Amino acid sequence: MGKNILITGAAGFIGSHLVKEMLHFSEDTVYALDDMSGGCLENIEEFSETFSDRFIFQKIDICDYERLYAFIAENAITHIYHLAAIVSVQESMADPLRTGRVNLQGTLNLLEAARQAGAKRVVFSSSAAIYGDEKSMPKNENSPEKPVSPYGYEKMMAERYLKLYSSTYGVETVALRYFNVYGPGQRADSEYSGVISIFDTMLRQGKTPTIYGDGTQYRDFVYVQDVVKANIAAMNTDDISGEVICIGTGRKTTVNDIFATIAKKYGHTQPPKYEPARKGDVYGSLCDNGKMRKLLGLQELVNFEQGVMKI
Numbered sequence: 001m002g003k004n005i006l007i008t009g010a011a012g013f014i015g016s017h018l019v020k021e022m023l024h025f026s027e028d029t030v031y032a033l034d035d036m037s038g039g040c041l042e043n044i045e046e047f048s049e050t051f052s053d054r055f056i057f058q059k060i061d062i063c064d065y066e067r068l069y070a071f072i073a074e075n076a077i078t079h080i081y082h083l084a085a086i087v088s089v090q091e092s093m094a095d096p097l098r099t100g101r102v103n104l105q106g107t108l109n110l111l112e113a114a115r116q117a118g119a120k121r122v123v124f125s126s127s128a129a130i131y132g133d134e135k136s137m138p139k140n141e142n143s144p145e146k147p148v149s150p151y152g153y154e155k156m157m158a159e160r161y162l163k164l165y166s167s168t169y170g171v172e173t174v175a176l177r178y179f180n181v182y183g184p185g186q187r188a189d190s191e192y193s194g195v196i197s198i199f200d201t202m203l204r205q206g207k208t209p210t211i212y213g214d215g216t217q218y219r220d221f222v223y224v225q226d227v228v229k230a231n232i233a234a235m236n237t238d239d240i241s242g243e244v245i246c247i248g249t250g251r252k253t254t255v256n257d258i259f260a261t262i263a264k265k266y267g268h269t270q271p272p273k274y275e276p277a278r279k280g281d282v283y284g285s286l287c288d289n290g291k292m293r294k295l296l297g298l299q300e301l302v303n304f305e306q307g308v309m310k311i
């Protein structure tokens with residue numbers, strides 16, 4: 001018999017990949033919610049037809065505690081993947097009250113609803129934005145937390161609430177700190193991996209993209225299916241309640257690498273254009289994924305060249 005699980009932010013990029021995986025490879029009944037502020041109905045509408053008996057979607061805002069609680073309690077949901085968030089750093093800078101309501105208060109609503117309804121475990125999508133531009137590299141779970149945006153603070157404070165709900169209220173919680181997630185279905189304006197989508201679109205059309213700076217700035221790009229695997233392992237591994245786990249590949253990918261990989265994909269032979277670096281760009285970000293490998297058992301990760309071919 002499958003479980004009753006909930007995925008918040010289900011119409012979003014990562015959420016919709018997780019929904020798909022759960023429907024195809026588990027017997028669980030998937031309850032899904034999203035307020036559609038950033039998500040896309042096309043990401044999930046096929047599931048309402050193909051899996052009509054095991055996929056139940058409702059448009060719910062996680063800021064609406066009563067509806068959130070009712071959805072969890074009435075459907076006897078025991079396991080929750082919490083991905084709903086306003087993911088834009090820029091938006092958090094412009095309107096910290098709004099992003100604070102969703103990313104922090106909304107997460108507290110979710111945890112409290114889970115507690116009141118007797119849910120067993122919550123797996124939370126956190127972010128490497130917690131580190132800000134702190135220079136030590138690679139980052140692990142003990143690296144200094146120095147967020148430089150409301151978004152980073154909201155994720156950091158949400159992680160604290162998760163720890164509290166684990167230690168004090170007996171709701172099992174796991175926070176996964178993703179680095180830069182990429183893959184099919186990602187919006188081109190994503191601040192996380194937008195450069196991949198932008199280069200992919202331009203090079204497919206035979207246009208030459210611009211690289212700001214010398215192109216040696218780097219990120220740790222993790223393929224969306226590996227993030228889905230990490231979520232499922234975090235839900236199903238015993239004795240990890242209260243843990244924070246960094247999710248990345250441990251491999252540097254520079255902007256020059258991105259250009260070269262995607263140019264090769266489309267047989268593009270022109271060199272990129274270079275312009276001066278933009279102010280405020282973080283130079284590097286890299287994950288030490290030792291804890292992920294040890295606790296979640298994720299060993300084989302999709303490499304960047306393979307991942308780019310799937311976009």
Ligand SMILES: NC(=O)c1ccc[n+]([C@@H]2O[C@H](COP(=O)([O-])OP(=O)(O)OC[C@H]3O[C@@H](n4cnc5c(N)ncnc54)[C@H](O)[C@@H]3O)[C@@H](O)[C@H]2O)c1
Binds near residue numbers: 008034084178
């Ligand atoms: N994409 C990345 O590289 C990355 C990196 C680190 C962390 N994350 C985290 O992973 C999670 C998923 O990110 P994503 O890239 O899929 O982004 P996304 O914007 O595609 O998905 C987020 C979803 O949450 C929904 N949402 C927003 N506010 C809501 C609300 N008040 N109530 C209900 N739903 C709401 C949006 O409509 C959207 O569908 C987020 O929590 C994000 O912070 C993503």
